[in-house]
Amino acid sequence: MPEQDPLASARPRHVAIVMDGNGRWAQKRWLPRVAGHKQGVEALRRVVKACLERDVTVLTVFAFSSENWNRPVEEVSSLMDLLVVALSREVPTLEGNGVRLHFPGDRRGLSRRVVQGLIDAERATAHNHKLVLNVCFNYGGRWDIAQAAQRLAAQGREITEESLNSELALSHVPDPDLLIRTGGELRISNFLLWQAAYTELVFTECLWPDFDAAELDRALLEYANRERRFGRTSEQVTQGEPLLAVGGDRHA
DSSP states (O other): OOOOOTTGGGOOSEEEEEOOOHHHHHHHTTOOHHHHHHHHHHHHHHHHHHHHHTTOOEEEEEEEEGGGGGSOHHHHHHHHHHHHHHHHHHHHHHHHTTEEEEOOSOOTTSOHHHHHHHHHHHHHTTTOOSEEEEEEEEEOHHHHHHHHHHHHHHHTOOOOHHHHHHHSTTTTSOOOSEEEEOTTOOSOTTSSTTTTTTOEEEEOSSOGGGOOHHHHHHHHHHHHTSOOOTTOOHHHHHTTOOOSOOSSOTTO
16 A cells, blocks of 8 residues: 555645745855845745645745835846746746746836746746646735725726635635745735735744755644634534635635
8 A cells, every 4th residue: 555645634725935034045155145046946946846746736935025126226136137037947847847837916117028028937837737836026915905906996896805806816726725934034024915814824944045845844744733713613623514604715
């Protein structure tokens, strides 16, 4: 009999990650901050591979926030260049491994070259279904809610939880089951504010460039040991009583 994975029944469908600590990783090694961002790309490659191996179906990462424009101009420029280079190098492999790319975020203010790179990557992987990889770029949770409300207002539609859900930047995937933040900070920093209403949060001191499959497994184990009640009592969960409704989770 093949050995069974004890976590398989408690595995999250959708994992979200705030990839924090690239700059501090580089500074600890007396390297420029961009070196940390480059190592961060390597870490993301490892985690995508690990998610594919563990049958996680959606991975959402916070690559560049709306607030990151406040960083030094040189660092922002390096991040944009790194994105373009990473797309050219990684997309063929991702496409071959069954990964479908999405880039939720505000594309206004991005260069034409960056926007075209995002469009091309989404088109090249549109037929894949093994893993959805959302790379949130120039994204903010408040922006996401505001743009969804603006879309509804422009269409003359009533603003309800259901209609707002349909216009959010991640309406194509279920809400995250697990959100991991690396780097030791204990906040979600304007990431998936609506979608994370019932998400389990795990914080780790590990800096993002050092994050690997073993660190992911630690977070998955912690998730597996949580009891997700969604407003019910522990007794109701134990007895398997169905959910009537879950606030922000349209796929519960």
